[in-house]
Amino acid sequence: MRGRHGMDPLSNFIFVIVFIILIVSMFVPIPYLYIAGLVLLFISYFRVFSRNSYKRNAENEVFMRIIRKPRVWFNTQRRDANIRKTHHLYKCPNCRQKIKVPKGKGRIMVRCPKCQTEFQKVS
Ligand SMILES: [Zn+2]
Numbered sequence: 571m572r573g574r575h576g577m578d579p580l581s582n583f584i585f586v587i588v589f590i591i592l593i594v595s596m597f598v599p600i601p602y603l604y605i606a607g608l609v610l611l612f613i614s615y616f617r618v619f620s621r622n623s624y625k626r627n628a629e630n631e632v633f634m635r636i637i638r639k640p641r642v643w644f645n646t647q648r649r650d651a652n653i654r655k656t657h658h659l660y661k662c663p664n665c666r667q668k669i670k671v672p673k674g675k676g677r678i679m680v681r682c683p684k685c686q687t688e689f690q691k692v693s
Contacts, residue, residue, distance in 0.1 A: 573621055574618065574619050574620065574621060575617060575618060575619070575620045575621070575622070575623045575626040575627075576618060577618055578617075578626065578627075578630045579630060579633065579634060580617065580626075580629060580630045580633040580634075581614050581617050581618050583633065583637075584610055584613060584614035584617070585611075585614050587610060588607050588610045588611045588614065591603060591604075591606060591607035591610065592604070592607045595607060617629070650668075653670055656672065656673060657670045657671055657672050657673060658670075658671045658672075658673055658691070658693050659671075660680060660689075660691055662682035662684065662685060662687055662689070663687065663689055664682065664685050664687040665682060665684050665685045665687070667682055667683070667684040667685070669682060669683070671691065671693045672693065673693055674693065675693040676692065676693065677690065677691075677692050678690070678691060678692075678693050
């Protein structure tokens with residue numbers, strides 16, 4: 571692997587797509603799907619063994635820019651789902667700031683730490 575580009579997030583992503591395509595093409599007879607999967611497989615191997623790391627990094631950079639927003643959104647959803655196990659998540663009616671309140675405290679007044687707006691909630 572010396573002098574080769576190696577794996578990067580874009581190659582990983584392409585490998586996952588290839589895997590999905592090859593599995594789907596085993597069960598669903600979509601014409602050329604299998605061939606598309608093989609072409610993508612070839613592209614990902616080409617990227618991994620490429621000696622032109624500069625170009626591969628530029629491609630990966632574009633890929634990372636494209637998936638940045640969905641990734642942030644997904645991570646936020648996952649984090650919020652974890653928080654919801656023990657807390658309620660409310661949004662401030664004034665500034666939309668998310669506020670974490672422990673569950674099981676009954677009727678409470680919540681003060682927004684950002685804009686100091688108070689509102690009543692049941693936790
Ligand atoms: Zn607020």
